[in-house]
Structures are given as C-alpha cells and as structure tokens.
Amino acid sequence: MIRKRRYSISTQLFFxxxxxxxxxxxxxxxxxxxxxxxxxxxxxxxxxxxxTNNTKEQFNVQITMxxxxxxxxxxxxxxxxxxxxxxxxxxxxxxxxxxxAYIDVMRSIIYNINxxxxxxxxxxxxxxxxxxxxxxxxxxxxKYLERYQSETGRKGIWTEFHSNEEDNYLSSTSYIKxxxxxxxKQMYGIAVLDISYESLHKLFxxxxxxxxxxxxxxxADGNILFQYPLQADYTGILKKYPEVIRESTQIExxxxxxxxxxxxxxxxxxxxxxxxxxxxxxxxxLFSGMIEVLxxxxxxxxxxxxxxxxxxxxxxxxxxxxxxxxxxKVAKGDFDAHVDIRRKDEFGELGETFxxxxxxxxxxxxQERADQKRKAELEYQIxxxxxxxxxxxxxLDSIKWLAVMQGVDNIGEMSxxxxxxxxxxxxxxxxxxxxxxxxxxxxxxITIQKxxxxxxxxxxxxxxxxxxxxxxxxxxxxxxxxxxxxxxxREERVNYRVHISAKIYDDQLHIKVIDNGTGMDHExxxxxxxxxxxxxxxxxxxxxxxxxRLKLYFGDQASLxxxxxxxxxxxxxxxxxxxxx
Numbered sequence: 155m156i157r158k159r160r161y162s163i164s165t166q167l168f169f170x171x172x173x174x175x176x177x178x179x180x181x182x183x184x185x186x187x188x189x190x191x192x193x194x195x196x197x198x199x200x201x202x203x204x205x206t207n208n209t210k211e212q213f214n215v216q217i218t219m220x221x222x223x224x225x226x227x228x229x230x231x232x233x234x235x236x237x238x239x240x241x242x243x244x245x246x247x248x249x250x251x252x253x254x255a256y257i258d259v260m261r262s263i264i265y266n267i268n269x270x271x272x273x274x275x276x277x278x279x280x281x282x283x284x285x286x287x288x289x290x291x292x293x294x295x296x297k298y299l300e301r302y303q304s305e306t307g308r309k310g311i312w313t314e315f316h317s318n319e320e321d322n323y324l325s326s327t328s329y330i331k332x333x334x335x336x337x338x339k340q341m342y343g344i345a346v347l348d349i350s351y352e353s354l355h356k357l358f359x360x361x362x363x364x365x366x367x368x369x370x371x372x373x374a375d376g377n378i379l380f381q382y383p384l385q386a387d388y389t390g391i392l393k394k395y396p397e398v399i400r401e402s403t404q405i406e407x408x409x410x411x412x413x414x415x416x417x418x419x420x421x422x423x424x425x426x427x428x429x430x431x432x433x434x435x436x437x438x439x440l441f442s443g444m445i446e447v448l449x450x451x452x453x454x455x456x457x458x459x460x461x462x463x464x465x466x467x468x469x470x471x472x473x474x475x476x477x478x479x480x481x482x483k484v485a486k487g488d489f490d491a492h493v494d495i496r497r498k499d500e501f502g503e504l505g506e507t508f509x510x511x512x513x514x515x516x517x518x519x520x521q522e523r524a525d526q527k528r529k530a531e532l533e534y535q536i537x538x539x540x541x542x543x544x545x546x547x548x549x550l551d552s553i554k555w556l557a558v559m560q561g562v563d564n565i566g567e568m569s570x571x572x573x574x575x576x577x578x579x580x581x582x583x584x585x586x587x588x589x590x591x592x593x594x595x596x597x598x599x600i601t602i603q604k605x606x607x608x609x610x611x612x613x614x615x616x617x618x619x620x621x622x623x624x625x626x627x628x629x630x631x632x633x634x635x636x637x638x639x640x641x642x643x644r645e646e647r648v649n650y651r652v653h654i655s656a657k658i659y660d661d662q663l664h665i666k667v668i669d670n671g672t673g674m675d676h677e678x679x680x681x682x683x684x685x686x687x688x689x690x691x692x693x694x695x696x697x698x699x700x701x702x703r704l705k706l707y708f709g710d711q712a713s714l715x716x717x718x719x720x721x722x723x724x725x726x727x728x729x730x731x732x733x734x735x
Contacts, residue, residue, distance in 0.1 A: 611650035642671025
C-alpha cells in the first residue's frame with residue numbers, strides 16, 4: 155500500500171493564503187489597471203524620477219569631492235605665497251617645487267583628475283601637463299583669469315568638454331576656482347582641475363543603461379555634455395522645451411512623434427540639468443497585457459480558492475476542538491487527562507507537547523509536596539532542639555541570681571550568657587531575624603566557650619551597619635563558630651582567633667566566619683563543598699542542615715562555601731540575597 159504524503163499545516167496554510175491572496179491581488183489589479191491607469195503611469199514616472207535623483211546624488215558626491223579638493227589646493231600655503239607675490243621673480247624656487255610636487259600627488263591619488271593647473275595674475279603658472287603651454291592650455295585658461303579680473307563674480311565655473319594632447323576626443327571638463335582675498339575681493343589667480351570625461355560618463359550611463367532610458371545632461375547654456383544613446387539627436391527637443399534646462403520640472407511633450415514625459419532635475423553644484431525622456435507607451439505596456447490574462451484566470455481562481463478554504467477549515471477545527479475539550483477537563487482539576495491527536499503535522503506535535511506539559515505539572519506538584527514535607531521536618535528538628543532546654547531555662551535563671559547574691563560574678567556572667575542564648579534559640583522556628591541579633595547570640599555562645607577553653611582564643615567582628623540590618627535565617631552562624639572552636643582549636647596554642655565579617659557588594663550579603671585553627675586539607679574541603687562529607691554540629695544541627703534551610707528559603711540565590719589552608723585559615727562564607735530589615 156502506498157502511503158499518501160501528508161503536508162504540514164504550515165504548508166497547507168501557505169497554499170491556502172497564497173491562493174486567496176492571489177485572488178484578491180488579481181481582483182484589485184484588474185480594477186486598478188482598468189480604472190486607475192494614470193496612477194500606474196505615475197508610478198513608472200516616479201521610478202524614473204528616483205533613478206534621476208540617484209544619478210543626481212552621485213554627481214553631487216563627485217562634484218562636492220572635486221570642490222573640496224580644489225579648495226585644499228587654493229588654501230595651500232605654498233600656493234598662496236606664489237599667487238600673492240607681486241612679481242613672478244619674487245617666488246622662491248623651493249615654493250615652486252613644493253607646489254609642483256603637491257599637484258603631481260593630487261593628480262596621482264584622485265582617479266578622475268586628468269590634470270591640475272594654477273595661473274596667477276603675476277604671470278606665474280604651474281601644471282601637471284608637460285605640454286600645457288605648447289597645446290594652448292595657458293592661452294585657453296588665461297581667458298578665464300582675465301574674465302575673473304574684469305568681473306566681480308567669484309564663484310567656481312565649469313567649462314565645456316575639451317580635448318588634450320593625449321586624446322582628441324572630448325576627454326575633460328575643467329572646474330575653475332578663483333584665488334582671491336576674501337576681505338578685499340582682489341583677484342590673484344585661478345586653480346583648474348581637468349576632470350575625466352570617462353569617469354563622469356560612466357556615472358551617467360550606468361543608470362540609463364539599467365532602465366533602457368533616453369537621457370541627457372546639459373549645461374546652463376543648453377550644450378549637451380552627456381547623452382544616451384549616443385546616436386540620438388536631442389537638440390531639437392531641448393530647443394522646443396527650454397524650461398527643462400532652467401529648472402527641475404516634469405512636462406508632457408512629443409519626441410519623434412511619440413508622446414513622452416520629460417523629467418528634469420537640476421544639479422546646482424555644477425549648474426547642470428539631467429533630462430530624461432520617458433515614453434508614455436512603455437510606461438504602461440506591461441500592465442495592459444495583464445488585464446486580458448486576469449479576466450480569464452479570475453473565475454477559475456475563485457472556485458479553487460473556495461474549495462480549498464473549506465478543506466482547510468475542517469482540517470484546523472477538528473484538532474482545536476479536541477484541545478479545547480482537554481483544557482476544560484484540566485480546568486476542572488483533572489490533570490490525568492491527555493490529548494489524543496494522531497497526526498504527523500504541527501497539531502500532532504502540539505498534542506504531544508500539551509501532554510508533556512501536563513506530566514511536568516504533575517511532577518512539579520509532587521516536588522513541591524516533597525519540599526514542603528522536608529521543610530516541615532527541618533522545622534520540627536529545630537523545635538525538637540528547643541523543647542529539651544526548656545527545663546534548663548528556669549533552673550539557670552535561679553542559679554544566676556544565686557551566684558549574683560553570693561558575689562560569684564563569673565558564674566553569674568556565664569549563666570546570663572547561657573540564658574540569653576537559650577532565649578534566642580527558643581524563638582519560633584519559622585521566624586527569621588536581623589544579622590545583628592544573630593551575631594549577639596554568637597557573642598553569648600562565645601562567652602560560655604571562653605570559660606570552657608580558658609580564654610585561649612579571641613573573638614572579633616567587622617559588621618557593616620547596612621549589613622547588620624539585613625534579615626537572615628536564625629541559627630546559621632553559631633554552628634559554624636562552634637565547628638571552628640571544637641574542631642579547629644587545640645590547647646597547645648593560645649593565639650587562636652574567630653572573626654565574623656559581613657558586607658554588602660554586588661547586591662548580595664556576604665557573611666564570613668574566619669578562624670586560624672587547624673583547618674582542612676584540599677580533599678576534605680572539596681568534599682565539604684560538594685556536600686559529601688557529613689557531620690553534626692551544635693544541638694545536632696550542622697552544616698548540612700544550614701545548606702538545606704538556605705536552599706528551601708532562598709533557592710539558588712543562597713550558598714555556603716568553605717575555603718581552607720591547613721594550620722593557616724578556614725573561611726566559611728554564606729552568601730544571601732539582600733533583604734533589609
């Protein structure tokens with residue numbers, strides 16, 4: 155039996171939406187192209203206008219770069235020294251060599267510059283062209299120098315394209331910038347950059363070839379600088395519509411007896427204009443043929459889309475109803491319900507994911523019940539530790555006052571410390587406290603232990619005020635201090651020390667219990683940090699108990715870590731989230 159291929163829901167939805175979208179697009183397209191042909195034409199014209207603007211921007215970038223280059227040239231100190239000199243003979247030879255070297259480098263590094271020339275009113279001139287004077291260049295640009303001297307205008311000008319000694323074709327257009335005193339407006343000379351025709355022509359033709367366009371670039375006098383295609387004659391139409399040269403505009407006209415739309419954009423930097431001739435027929439011929447095709451296809455697509463939509467509706471609604479039924483059961487508390495969707499598509503995967511989610515919820519409930527049970531056991535363990543000393547409290551209180559009345563101060567002090575310690579430890583098991591109270595309880599414990607161990611150790615603290623007001627669990631420091639004294643101190647030394655520090659940094663409360671006792675070797679320390687070395691501490695509540703209580707109350711936000719070096723130092727560090735009291 156050949157198994158039929160099943161497509162995924164995403165594939166089915168894609169084809170369905172595609173068919174319906176295609177139907178809508180065809181209908182809209184037929185209406186738009188039938189009744190709004192002018193809009194389509196405007197869109198085509200807008201596209202040509204964007205191409206024109208793009209070409210314009212590219213020319214602006216090129217021309218701006220050329221303008222910046224010539225500005226650097228006319229402001230060069232050596233150039234100013236030469237052209238400002240009263241007589242050509244006054245110019246130092248070193249300055250001439252410096253200028254020649256500078257313009258040679260400029261010509262070599264800027265790809266679209268053919269030659270660089272400088273002409274001064276004092277008769278000085280310099281050029282990158284070896285045959286500048288012989289080929290008439292000095293005479294040609296000298297006329298522009300005389301023109302600047304006789305007129306008041308000081309703006310840069312562009313010349314028409316001209317040939318040079320290396321190429322008889324129109325190889326360069328020159329950009330001329332006057333060198334003058336900005337205060338007195340007195341003319342001293344001109345700087346000339348011969349710009350490569352080829353570089354500007356490629357910039358122009360690249361956009362025209364891409365859209366098979368007819369276009370020209372003309373200067374302010376109506377002279378054609380570039381054109382595409384080269385064989386066409388645009389002189390007559392430019393004379394017929396001179397407004398396209400004077401300003402940016404869009405007009406309708408005729409070219410070779412065909413209706414065209416003339417789009418013109420000015421290039422202000424060079425006083426040029428880009429003119430494109432868009433055929434009205436070519437602007438809409440693509441859409442005209444589509445109207446005929448749409449009429450034939452439209453009816454067929456309607457029937458196909460309707461039938462497919464019906465099938466898709468049934469395929470989607472059935473599994474959704476199954477999921478809704480199971481969700482209703484879960485909402486009523488039946489977490490043993492499951493979805494039975496036997497499909498090899500996204501709905502089948504959704505059903506399996508839903509079943510796994512229900513199983514995970516059940517597991518989380520079981521874990522929560524286990525955690526609550528363990529928490530209750532730990533609290534009972536602390537309560538059990540509290541119940542046994544109750545009978546001692548009243549007895550010790552009597553001993554304390556008996557010792558005070560008989561003048562036995564050390565017994566009174568020790569009894570007072572033990573009473574305070576029992577009072578703190580007999581508090582409610584579920585209550586937390588502030589770090590200051592926890593440290594005071596440890597001080598009472600230390601008072602008792604100093605009498606027991608003949609004052610062989612010193613107890614110090616360094617608690618920040620902000621840290622002292624933070625809330626902590628009760629009874630987490632005394633087991634660590636007890637461990638330092640009982641297991642870390644030996645009687646052959648008398649300079650032992652227990653130090654408790656507490657500070658807040660990185661938004662966490664760091665509490666350290668530090669002693670200089672016997673310490674632990676590296677292996678024992680690692681076992682203790684991995685919780686593999688178990689032991690009991692004060693009132694049968696040890697390190698293991700502290701870790702479990704921290705985990706139950708704070709989760710992964712709290713930790714207890716040991717660091718030790720034998721016979722040097724042991725550090726037990728508790729890290730808690732900051733909870734200010």
